[in-house]
Amino acid sequence: MKDLKIIITAAGSPGSAANIKHLKEVDERRLTLIGTDLNHDKIGKHWCDKFYTVPKGNDEKFIPRLIEIIKKEKPDVLLPQSSAEVIPISKNKDLLEKEDVKVLISSPDSVYKSENKAELYKTLKGSDVKIPRFRIVNSLDDFLQAVSDLGYPDSPVCFKPPISKGTRGFRILRDDVSRVHALLNERPINRFMSISEFKNIFENESSFPELIVMEFVKGEEHTTDPLSIGGKTLLCPVKTRENERAGLAMKFVQKENQKLVDSTKYVIEKLGLDWISNLQFIGDYLIEVNPRISTQIFSPGVNVPYLAIKFILGEITEKDVEEYSELVKTEYTALRYYDQINYS
Numbered sequence: 001m002k003d004l005k006i007i008i009t010a011a012g013s014p015g016s017a018a019n020i021k022h023l024k025e026v027d028e029r030r031l032t033l034i035g036t037d038l039n040h041d042k043i044g045k046h047w048c049d050k051f052y053t054v055p056k057g058n059d060e061k062f063i064p065r066l067i068e069i070i071k072k073e074k075p076d077v078l079l080p081q082s083s084a085e086v087i088p089i090s091k092n093k094d095l096l097e098k099e100d101v102k103v104l105i106s107s108p109d110s111v112y113k114s115e116n117k118a119e120l121y122k123t124l125k126g127s128d129v130k131i132p133r134f135r136i137v138n139s140l141d142d143f144l145q146a147v148s149d150l151g152y153p154d155s156p157v158c159f160k161p162p163i164s165k166g167t168r169g170f171r172i173l174r175d176d177v178s179r180v181h182a183l184l185n186e187r188p189i190n191r192f193m194s195i196s197e198f199k200n201i202f203e204n205e206s207s208f209p210e211l212i213v214m215e216f217v218k219g220e221e222h223t224t225d226p227l228s229i230g231g232k233t234l235l236c237p238v239k240t241r242e243n244e245r246a247g248l249a250m251k252f253v254q255k256e257n258q259k260l261v262d263s264t265k266y267v268i269e270k271l272g273l274d275w276i277s278n279l280q281f282i283g284d285y286l287i288e289v290n291p292r293i294s295t296q297i298f299s300p301g302v303n304v305p306y307l308a309i310k311f312i313l314g315e316i317t318e319k320d321v322e323e324y325s326e327l328v329k330t331e332y333t334a335l336r337y338y339d340q341i342n343y344s
Contacts, residue, residue, distance in 0.1 A: 001028055001029040001315075002029065003029050003030040003031070003032065004029065004030075004031050004032070004076045004077065004309065004313075005031075005032045005034060005073060005074065005075040005076055005077075006023065006031055006032070006033050006034065006075060006076065006077050006078075006079055006309065007034045007035075007036065007066075007069065007070070007073070007075045007077070007078045007079065007101070008020065008023075008033055008034070008035055008036075008044070008048065008079045008081060009035075009036045009037070009054070009078070009079070009080045009081050009082055009085055009089075010036070010037055010044075010080070010081040010082035010084075010085065011035030011036060011037045011042055011043075011044025011045065011047075011048055011051065011081075012037045012038075012039065012042025012043050012044045012045075013037075013044075013081050013082055014248050014295065014336070015081065015293065015294050015295035015296065016035075016043075016044050016081055017043065017044075017047070018295065018296060018298065018334075019081070019293065019296060019305055020033060020035070020044060020047045020048060021047065022296075022298050022303050022305070022306070023303075023305060023306060024047070026303065026306055031306075032049045032050075033047075033048040033049050033050075034048060034049065034050045034051070034052070034069070034073050034075060035047075035048030035050070035051045035052070036051070036052050036053070036054045036066070036069065037051075037053065037054070038053065038054065038055070038056060039053065040053050043341060046341050046343065050073065052065075052069050054066065054069075056084060057082060057084040057085035057086075057087070057088050057089075058084065058088065062085070062088055063088060063089075063092045063095070063096075066078075066089075066096065067095070067096065067099060070096065070099045070101050071099060074100070074101075075101050076101065076102065076309075076313065077101065077102045077103075077104060077309050077312060077313065078096065078101050078102070078103045078104065078105075079104050079293065079305060079308075079309070080103075080104065080105055080292050080293075081292060081293055082292070083115065083290060083292065086105060086111050086115065086291055086292050087108070087111055087112060087115060089103065089105050090105045090106060090107060090108045090110075090111040090112075090291075091108045093105055093107075093108075102312045102313060104275040104276065104293075104308055104309075104312060105274075105275065105291070105292075106271075106272070106273045106274045106275065106277075106291050107272065107274070109272070110271045110272045110273050110274070110291060111291045113271055114271055114273065114277070114289040114290070114291040115163055115289075115290075115291065116162045116163050117160065117162045117163070117164075117212050117288060118134075118136045118162040118210070118212050119162070120271075120288070120289055121134050121212070123270060123271070124267065124270065124286065127266065127270070128263075128266060129263045129266050129267060129286050130263075130284045130285045130286065131285060131286050132214040132215045132216075132217050132285055132287070133150055133214065133215045134150075134212055134213065134214045134215070135149060135150065135212070135213045135214075136162070136210065136211075136212055136213075137208075137210070137211050137212075137213055138208060138210050138211075139208050140199070140202050140203060140208055143159075143198075143202075143208075143211065143213065144195075144199075146213040147159075147173060147195070147213055150213060150214070150215050151215065152173055152174075152195070153174075153175055153195070155215070155216065156172050156173060156174040156216040157172075157173045157174075157213060157214070157215060157216055158170065158171065158172045158173065158213075158214050158215075158216045159171060159173070159211045159212065159213045159214065160211065160212055160214075161209060161210065161211060161212075162210060162211075162212050170191060171191055171192070171193040171198075172191050172192050172193070172216055173192075173193055173194070173195055173198065174192060174194075175194045175195060175196075217282050217283060217285045217287075218282065218283070219282045219283025219284070219285070220240065220282075220283065221240065221241040221242070221249070221280070221281065221282050222238055222239065222240055222241065222255070222257060222260055222280075222281045223238075223239055223241055223252075223278055223279060223280050223281070223294065224236055224237065224238050224239075224260055224261065224264040224278070224279045224281070225237050225239070225276065225277070225278055225293075225294065225296060225297075225304060226264050226265075226268055226273075226276075226277050226279070227275065227276055227304055227307060227308055227311070227321060228268045228273055228274060228275065228277065229274055229275070229311070229318065230272070230274065231268055231269040231270075231271070231272040231273060231274075232268070232269070232318070233261075233264060233265045233268045233269075234318055234321040234322050235304070235307070235321050235322065235324055235325055235328075236261045236264050236265070236325075237254060237296075237297060237299070237302075237304070237328050238254065238255050238256070238257045238260050238261060239252040239253060239254045239255060239297050239334075240252060240253045240255060241280070248336065249295070249336070250335065250336045250337070251333065251334070251335055251336070252295065252297055252333065252334045252335075252336075253331065253332070253333045253334075254297050254299065254328065254329060254330050254331065254332040254333075255330055255331070256330050259284065260281055260284075263279075263281070263284075263286060264279050267279060267286065267289060271289070271291075273289075273291055275308050275312070276292065276293040276304060276305065276308050277289060277290060277291050277292070278290040278292070278293070278294035293305060293308075295334075295336070297332060297333075297334045298334075299327060299328050299329040299332055300327070300329065301324075301327045302324055302327045302328055302329075307321055307324060
């Protein structure tokens with residue numbers, strides 16, 4: 001088979017280590033991996049065959065820098081890994097693909113509705129997919145009314161900017177948490193906040209950010225990692241998210257969960273998503289959608305990023321991808337751990 005060159009962005013992101021490793025282990029052909037990231041001191045630099053620094057995704061120089069790298073390296077496929085990059089890459093997909101590279105990204109509309117939680121929830125409101133009760137607010141008065149409508153102070157309420165990933169900007173409002181206990185026993189990333197603390201921050205500010213205020217739901221956390229085309233889900237592994245540290249799950253167990261698979265298929269079709277996505281659930285509630293690759297579990301014989309690469313290049317069919325569902329191994333565990341590289 002023809003050897004391939006792959007640009008893999010955000011080569012220092014948490015999920016990139018496993019993705020790079022398993023792409024490098026493909027034995028039916030040679031894959032040359034060209035990594036990019038904001039900083040040259042990223043771990044992916046040491047695992048990729050070549051490495052380039054790039055500006056932030058929202059920088060006007062980001063796309064020109066990508067095009068510069070593409071012109072030089074002439075890759076076959078571009079695999080985005082960062083939420084900060086998916087919106088500009090999707091908006092410029094046609095421009096990038098003029099350089100004869102296939103880009104594993106959905107349409108701008110699909111990406112925006114996935115990345116913007118307010119748009120995502122409005123799109124899915126009233127559907128069969130469960131989402132938390134929510135309000136979108138743009139002022140302190142609206143915020144205080146929203147938290148009251150959602151049951152605060154009898155029930156905890158959470159909030160987050162509509163476009164934000166992980167724990168960035170996420171807080172849980174509850175006044176029954178001891179501030180002394182939090183100070184002395186919690187890590188600095190403690191997510192709890194009292195309503196008085198929130199008011200002290202914003203009551204004298206001249207502007208107020210758009211926020212989505214949600215009921216606080218509890219339950220076992222799962223993610224699905226569908227591979228899709230034209231809104232049709234072809235492959236959909238399901239895994240738990242466990243042992244969270246600094247906002248990152250450190251343990252994943254692959255499971256059977258038809259209910260979450262059905263919800264995923266509905267969301268993928270509703271948003272018209274293509275290629276690899278990641279959907280996060282708490283209990284039966286959909287929490288967010290990432291229109292990009294995330295941390296994968298690599299069951300023996302199932303390499304989702306490589307399948308996506310072969311699929312976008314027309315080397316395999318939809319039916320070929322669907323048949324890999326039989327190889328997805330349940331009760332199969334992945335552990336994330338800290339390691340280090342030494343160099344001079």
